[in-house]
Amino acid sequence: MEFYVQQILNALQVGSVYALIALGYTMVYGILTMINFAHGDIFMVSTYLAFFTSTLILGLASGLNPIVVFIATLLTAMFGTALLAVVIERLAYKPLRTAPRISAVITALGVGLFLENFMVAFKPVGPAPRFLPHLIPAVNFNIGGVTVSTIQIVIIVVSALVMLLLDTIVRRTMVGTAMRAISWDKFTAPLMGVPVDRVISMTFALGASIAAVGGTLYGMAYTIDPYMGIRIGWWAFISAVVGGIGNIRGAMIGGFILGFVEIFTPVFLPSTYRDFVAFSLLLVLLIFRPTGILGRPMVQKV
Amino acid sequence: MKRFSLFVLAVMLLSMILAACQPAAPDTLKIGLNAELTGGIPVVGESCKNAAELAAKEVNDAGGLEVGGKKYMIELLIEDNEDKAESAAAATQKLITAGVLAMIGPNASRNAIPSSVVAESSKMVMISPWSTNPKTTIIAETGLPKQYVFRAAFIDDFQGRVAARFAIDQLKTTKPAVLYDVASEYNKGIAEFYKKTMEESGIEVVAFETYTTGDKDFSAQLTNIKQAGADSLFLPNYYSEVPLQVQQARKVGFTGDIVGSDSWGNLELITLCGADCEGLFFTTHYAADIATPKAQAFIKAYEAAYGKTPDDVAALTYDSFGLLFQAIQAAGKIDRQAVRDAVAAITAYEGVTGTMQFRGSGDPIKSAVILQIKGGKFVYFATASP
Helix, strand or coil: CCCHHHHHHHHHHHHHHHHHHHHHHHHHHHHHCCCCCCCCHHHCCCCCCCCHHHHHHHHHCCCHHHHHHHHHHHHHHHHHHHHHHHHHHHHHHHCCCCCCHHHHHHHEEEEEEEEHHHHCCCCCCCCCCCCCCCCCCCCCEEEEEEEEEEEHHHHHHHHHHHHHHHHHHHHCCHHHHHHHHHCCCCCCCHHHHHHHHHHHHHHHHHHHHHHHCCCCHCCCCHHCCHHHHHHHHHHHHHHHHHHHCCCCCHHHHHHHEEEEEEEEHHHHHHHHHHHHHHHHHHHHHHHHHHCCCCCCCCCCCC | HHHHHHHHHHHHHHHHHHHHHCCCCCEEEEEEEEEEECCCCHHHHHHHHCCCCHHHHHHHHHEEEECCCCCEEEEEEEECCCCCHHHHHHHHHHHHHHHCCEEEEECHHHHHHHHHHHHHHHHHHHHCCCCCCCHHHHHCCCCCCCCCCCCCCCCCCHCCCCCCHHHHCCCCCCCCCEEECCCCCHHHHHHHHHHHHHHHHCCCCCCCEECCCCCCCCHHHHHHHHHCCEEEECCCCCCCHHHHHHHHHHHHCCCCCECHHHCCCCCCHHHHHHHHHHHCCCECCHHHHCCHHHEEEEEEHHHEEEEEEHHHHHHHHHHHHHHHHHHHHHHHCCHHHHHHHHHCCEEEEEEEEEEEEECCCCCCCCCCCEEECHHHHCEEEEEECC
């Protein structure tokens, strides 16, 4: 019993990060019907922003309250990553908005490769893996045979809060309404006075800052390196598709499903089968529900 | 027009005469280095490059390498294999085309094995400093030794046995577990030899868990290992991944002993791992604190040049160059086939990492050492002879 509770906790930790990144894929797709394949690498950049911010803060003032340091790091990473995503959108995607979708997708892959290799070549980063400084003291609790760490709790709780906040933004605020309007009909929305360019920038900024939350949390538990965005980006992308790409709640559900696949495959099968199970799940789902779990069937408009 | 061509002719003649009068520039001898400068294990590539440049500089400072009565300056051609199998093979091809006499590297077996196939088919000597997987020097189809591929390190059936014997005799393990990267040749090979030795000693491996290169979350596998009641864990994985595995093992509540292999032997491991790795043991090629006079000279020169203690990759790279230089001198001419025959003719070589004996294959027979991580340093614990 403790064994399964332990594995569920592990799955929630992994799934939270996937869900946070999947949100960025799904939001951009929802509004532009474009898959931003650079998103995994934007996530990678966010972990480095968190790394440099936290190192700097702890280097300047070591006696600060860890909560203050954590929140400052989180906000800086979110802001920096949002800025990066907006710049990428303006420079790389906006000129291609009327071009065929495939051009934008290839550009996105190119942007991703650029970010990876830039970070490898950029001297302060380089190819070596690193740990973030300890933002929050890592303490393990043993509750009835199940080991829970403070980092695990922070990852799961902060992710849940951010997802709740995003859901509220999209459903209750003007920006959210504008986003939904564009994703419904991007030709009529501007006629109704929705500032399309600004809302698209907003979407990229929001998606990237959520990825930065994921990045900061991820960096607290794992090592970071310039190529980390590739695998995580793929898994988050599958999460978004499984949940129904374009659907925000779907991306959250998809993220947790993939987290459970990652953790529970090695429980029942040899761990080698993990990627096989994940991709098979994607294939089977695409056959029976091409629009994902929560996605609506798309009607091709003429 | 006519006058112009006459002028050109005169200039050409004059320059030819001048060129002939110039003292002959020293000949250079190109040696390739195929290293993991970027990718998953960049510190390995850096150590390899540092040691290679040191070895070449020592020869060049002494006026070059004397081959057949003529001095040659060593020119290193360094290629980055990005720690990827396909890039490693491509880098090997590039070096062959660039006309190197021989190639040192790659280090990780996952890169050395594909490179060795290219070197073998192009009939060029390749010496891998750090690759310990048996497949590097064996032709996959026939099981016979490759003719052009050599290495400076011991092989994994020996290392796996040493690690297993250590876990049985010193750590008194009765329920060993293994977690290894199934997508990487080195990790997979040594994990299997470890398991085999355990089983030959009548001890069952209670959990034999795998992951794939680039994974960062091992909590599922480690929870399985804990659930199986393991009392020791063998992590034959690269230094960049081990700290995460050790920390996550402790996080899921695993309290047993943790043992490693030569892929741990990099100080970066201690930087990343901190207190979590204190007291752990691993098998490797050499110990800086019990160095022979030859090794001490190397350590001193390396520290003077780069400001840090050479790790096992650096020491083995240096030995690979020593082996190659000796063979080139013995060959007496700059010819790939002659150099190959000369390397194969070496039966014993006294290197920084100990005495290597070759018995008809590219694999040296040499001892392993067991080191312990103590106070942020690698400390000598024991020697295991073949």
